[in-house]
Amino acid sequence: MYFFGETDSSLPTTVPGATRPLVVRGYPNPFNPAVKIAYELPRAGHLEIALYDVRGRRVRSLADGPLLAGSGFKIWDGRDDSGKPLHSGVYFCVVRAAEQERILKLALIK
Numbered sequence: 339m340y341f342f343g344e345t346d347s348s349l350p351t352t353v354p355g356a357t358r359p360l361v362v363r364g365y366p367n368p369f370n371p372a373v374k375i376a377y378e379l380p381r382a383g384h385l386e387i388a389l390y391d392v393r394g395r396r397v398r399s400l401a402d403g404p405l406l407a408g409s410g411f412k413i414w415d416g417r418d419d420s421g422k423p424l425h426s427g428v429y430f431c432v433v434r435a436a437e438q439e440r441i442l443k444l445a446l447i448k
Contacts, residue, residue, distance in 0.1 A: 357381070360438040364431060368445035369416070375400065375442070376411040379435050386434040387412055389444075397424060405435070416446050 358380035364373050375387060387400040398419050400412040414431070417423050424446060431442040 357436065360433065360435050360440055362431075362433045362440040362442060364442045364444050367442075368447040370447050372413050372415045373444055374411050374413055375431055375433070376409070377433060377435070378409045379405060379407050380438075381407045381436050383436055384434075386432075388432050389414060390430045390432065391424075392428055392430075397429065414444075 360380060361378040363376045367373060385405040386402050388396055389398040391397050398414065400414060426446050426448045429444045429446060431444055433440045
């Protein structure tokens with residue numbers, strides 16, 4: 339009955355099994371020459387950050403491995419995995435961690 343407000347209100351109100359959300363931001367946006375992709379991981383685990391063009395082709399991988407919980411960031415310099423500068427346009431940053439996924443739309447302006 340606690341969850342229905344039928345008990346002492348001084349008890350904690352956390353819901354069992356609830357997890358904090360994965361938080362991701364990209365700034366500045368639009369960007370030139372680089373964008374900072376900041377993240378807050380709710381718990382330790384695998385982090386993957388990948389960038390895709392509008393056709394869905396993976397152009398860059400910024401992270402793919404284990405990481406501790408907490409805040410961090412990666413810088414994307416507008417280049418692909420081979421170091422070639424990419425053209426102006428919209429790119430999608432996909433961040434996967436803690437069994438969650440976030441997608442940012444980033445605009446590279448030259």
